[in-house]
Amino acid sequence: MKKIFSIPVILITVALFQGCSKPSEQAGKPSNRMPLEFTGEYFTSGGKPLYLISGEFHYFRVPRSDWRSRMQLLKQAGGNCIATYIPWLIHEPTEGRFTFTGADMRDLEGFLKTAAEEGLYVIARPGPYQYSELLYDGLPQWLTEKYPQLRAKNIEGNDFRRASLSYMHPLFLEKVEKWFDAVCPIIRKYTILNGGPIAMVQLDNEVMGIHVWNGSLDYNPETMGFGKEDGRYSSFLKNKYLTIDSVNNAYETSFKNFAAVTPLPVIPYTSVSDIRRIKDYADFYFDLHAGYLAKLAFMVRRHDIRVPLSHNSANPDMNGMLKETVEKLGNKKFLLGTDNYYTLDQTWRQNNPTPQYAARTLLSLEMLRVWGYPPMVCELPAGSLSSWPPVTATDARACYWMHMAYGMKGFNLYIFTGGINPPGLGTTTDLYDYGAPVGPAGEIRPHYAVIKEIGGFIRKNPWFIQAERINDCWIGLNYDYSRAYHYMFKRGNFLFNNAEAWNMMTTGALTTALCANMSPAFLNLDSNNWTDDISRPLIVVSSDCMSKKIQQTLIAFIKKGGNLMITPVIPYLDENFNPCTDLLEYLGNPVIRHLSQVAFPRINVQQVKNIMSADAFYAVNIPPDAMILGKDDVTQNTICYKYSIKNAGTVIFLGINWLHAQQEHINMLSYLLEELGMDQRIICDNPSVWTSLRVSGDKHILFLMNLMSSPMEATVDCKIEGKVFKTGIHKLNAMDVKYVLVK
Template sequence: MKNIAIKDEKVIVDGQEVFLFGGELHYFRIPKQDWRERIQQVKEAGANMISTYVPWIFHEYEEGVTDLTGTSRPERDLHTFLQLVKDEGMFCLVRPGPYVMAEIVDHGVPTWFIDNYPEAVGKTSVGEIHPTRVVSYSHPTFLEKTELWYEKVCAVIKPFLVTNGGTVILFQLDNEVGMFHWVTNQPDYNASTLQEFQQHLTTNYNEQSFQETFRIPFGDIQSFAENMTKKPEAIYAHALRNEFGLFLRQHYKRFIEHLKQSAEEKGIDVPFVVNIHGFHGIDILKRGTMYPIGISQLLETAKIENTLMAGDYYIGNIEYDSYVDIVLANAFTKAIQWKEQPLFSAEFQGGSIHDKPKLQPTTFDLTTRLCIADGMNGVNYYMFGAGENYENIGLFGRRHDWQAPLTKSGQKNPHYPVIQHIGKMLQTFENSLLQTKPVVDTHLGFYPDYYMTEFHDEHTKDMVDHIQRDRETFMANGIAKALRVNNIIYDAINVQDDDEIDPNKVSSLWMFSTEWMDENIQRKLVLYLENGGKLILFPTIPTKTLKNVPCTILKDYINVNVKETKHRVFGQIDQADNVLIDRADIYETTDGAFAHIEDKPDQVIAFEKQLGKGQLYMFGVGMDHGFHYQNDIIVELAKRAGIQSRFTLEEELDITVRSSPEKGDFFFLQNFDEFKKTTTIAYDGTTLFGGKEISIPMRSGLMLPVNVPLHEDLFIEYGTGEIYETVQQQEEISLTIKMIQREEEFVFRSSSWKPVDTKGISIEEVQEHTFKVLISTTEDTASIRFQPAFANAIQP
């Protein structure tokens, strides 16, 4: 029997801190006789966890007929699969739905349920079955049948919980809640959902506030909820869109809470997982700019106790112009999740259902490194093993190849060794790495309501399109990208949290704004400035709430008027002339100005102003990061607020550091370009790695430890190559190195161990107990051996 805890952004099992490194393996798509071999192959890649969906549709193939032990088909034997995972010493994340998606017919909910109980299926505004056939989450019939499914599946899972001496470490509740409604622009108008909405309205509004907000009599509230909601009128459409989105967050939360309570009643006492959706495809490209829509939908769900929020990360072939999508996904997820939980991706791109685009091995390497650099302490590759859809459960037919690291027959695809290398590095440095956290220079403000744009109607479409266009162009593809490509590292804060923004913790804040911002957020920003914060507000000052009614609290505090707004103009920003600007607000002030329309210094578009104890940097400029000269503009804007990168490089590379006072530092370098780059590295003014130039091959990365313990009384002060394996025998420690440079240089410190001269290795004791080791070889790998520094140093 073991206990499991979530603390300080780590998973802790029986006091042992664990970096979760797993792979999705669907037992129901793999011949039973191959299960053990596939589990072993995942383990061989350095993984410590197997994840699997448990599809309701596959196990309860007829209503009331459920097979979880393989009596009707061997591949239904969940019990044996969990036993094999346990036998191989692996953890397991189980995901029993009720929804699993996973390219399964009806997304994992039994077809018999949808066909036999149409009253429990989601409805469109005209009363038709929802185009995705998604159920109505709160319908009592659906919850009743889900309860019966949970009774059966939890009975199999419970003995295998880690807390019962088994393998199951996490239990996922449903999957991608709200996704079907967003992608179709079709909320659920089932009567049960609308009744719940009416209860929401009566709880949150009295007669006066209801009538002031929606401009209809309070006596019509039932008709409003059940009928007017389906086809809004212009007079209340904006207020309704906003309120219905707020309601749905609570609706989704109640559904997940119901599932959690049901599982707990059946003995499930491990932490729970909720999956966030949102990456999207554009032909052969994938982006994450809409991922925060999923975060917004599940904002209230994130507050459920003992529940980990986990992202679905599908970036396609990551590149220079898309990698910041991952950075923002990490920052925004962390901003809303339970503060003790690790940043975790339960579906981390391990392939793709389609063979287009063809995913390159480098993308798995770069994406994983980038996320670990940003603080991720849990990665589950989806998929890891290909398979076959039995009994016609596949949405795309019989084949389920998924460009997975392991083919259907168990062959290893080219990205398998890439993942394996990272897995082995994590095994080597797990203990030290888990003590470190990313070092950040500044913060972004994450405003979830700006992503509550999953629905619109004819009256609200313009507003939704406006918000979506500006947040993608001026924030995600604009300032957020410009900051990161200049290695100004940021985290994010959820500005909708109840807490004030503390300038002692958030000394500077970059806040994207549209003309809409609710009163409470405007007041929070005013208070932040009053208390001494540095606020970079861009590209406009809000003047309305998200219900589209006037609200000028922030504008009045700043005490400035906008004369006009211009589009596609040229400006002068500090010393940068002829800057192409997509949109610019022109202010009735010249005090503190540092940008204006080109050749028109009286047409000010950016200024700074002391307000309270703080400082406002009003950057009334909207532009995406489309030209390299914009780098200097954003770097100089950051400097105005006392923000600058801690790194000095000669090449354009992504570089971050995870740091711990006790366990040292891990420097992460990513080269997203298709040519090798070579640079020296300085951090906070100190030259690193002995001043040696470091080369990073095209489309690859490095994880370089500095002052990190490798073993008791054996430290690496620095190294230019990657150590990915450590083996100790009684009187010898052997390190395996992946060769990157023509000559690798390492410095080790120990009073108990000394490196051994071998072919291709030269050793110099640069000071007492400190050894410089140079390695020259044409091989891809090399080994450094250590033996006791003196007789009897190591006890047998």
């Protein structure tokens, strides 16, 4: 039984439907416009921690006469930065004729001067793509119509659409370079290092989105070099396989040379050789577009622009597609963030920031953190391109504070203020309203007050900028699994495939942990810099496939005394689907099989009975000194066992693939992690109220989140430095987030 210490607790419970009083100062004011920099944990200005609060503000939509007053509104809400697209189609309407002066919508320099006078940082977004509900996604009409060969194509050779171009087509890169040669001198002139406001330059926008949202990956033959021995695709395969015999062995084909190798149509194949071939093309595609962003970075740097560069992943599901970009551009002078909308129209998963959205948000922010970036949401929804379903103040409040609870260290509101579309260039309506906090005519809307709450909180609690989330267990991140939906569509000949493992990690292990009010944090399994920390148990949701490097890292962790729960299978292949049994052998060579003998298994893990599962796997030939923890009642097959390794750690195998749905899932995971020594930091009696405990020095803040459509109540205790603090009973409204300062 856990002892409850009777310790005075200062509880400052804030119902976030109440505004903070007079938060007129900026949240972490820039230090005399010192360069904006970042560590792996937070942003800095002049070496001092800064919480980046930015608002999207389009000079080509907002009337010049309103620029200053609306910038001041952002500052009054606590903002310290604005972001703007610099649309190519506006500034080069005719090929070869660039214009940056004249009408309001082209006066980029006037806008930047005003931002500088107001003391705001600027994130410049020159593209080449902008999207932003502009014609041709912000590209010039002449580019897409005059040069149709630039268009991205599906594997049948058909165009996706007129505005979806092939990023690495040589002619496209040539035109982009001319655009950058025109716009980058202006950007350089107004960078922070030259006395201007531009603190960061974003490369392109949501790269690869224009392909995957409109058909598939790109198969433009000129870009990919199909049929050419020195083509990009051929060169990728040469680098990976070295010889054409190795390719044919991997693909079960008989190609005569690398130039003859072609990608397969993306359909639900089941053979390992076909899936390997599709995966190779996907990996090539991701690497190619890392090269594209690196080329853009070179174009920018060639103009002596020395501020940090950035890019925005289109959504949490696409973060993993940028793994190669992170490897190429690093995390020192390049920042990767993510966009994270919860609705843009009625086809979205939800109209509100639901618990499912919250779980994906935590995962997304953690993916950025473990890559070494301060978690930045480059487009945090301040509205929606659709007026129905609307973004309400209540929903926005829950969304923003939930992001704060889960580790967001900076954000850009898309959009902060609406305006009028340039004549004939908008794709939605002539009025670019977007439901923004500040409307097209300058009207203040209810969710403007929510931004003030955030700004006021940071102003009053600057220590929060450096606050870290307390965790009591780890979840392993395998980035390869996160993008498996591009090449794995059926289980095929696998016991459990990569895409299934990623889905189970999110909707099973992570969601159960959050409902149990555990505090999971993530580890990058591709790295080995974490294996010395054996203070918390590690959950790894595995498929049949795991790289040799990751398998060896897990073995090193266990040898150091680390405790591991691996579920629902143990890998026996590497990331390229070749045999690799390092981890399996270290764990005593158990044989894992699919429980397919019965239609309705009845699985028990110790005292947790009849656990609902989507799939089950059982182990035979387990180590003789292993302790059986769970069986299927029908077949008596071993579903779960614990194996304590001499002079090393303990491993639990759990052969259940589950979608979180029942209290039994909470009881099961809680029991197993306690067996592995987890010291749970938060105890909450309501699985629908999620929590997050953050700490900076002697400051502790506990967030309570009800993202359901009905009011909730919960009793919550938290454990700090071995002492349990009773925070009492909390009542939360529907779509409500509160915080408790615990001292």
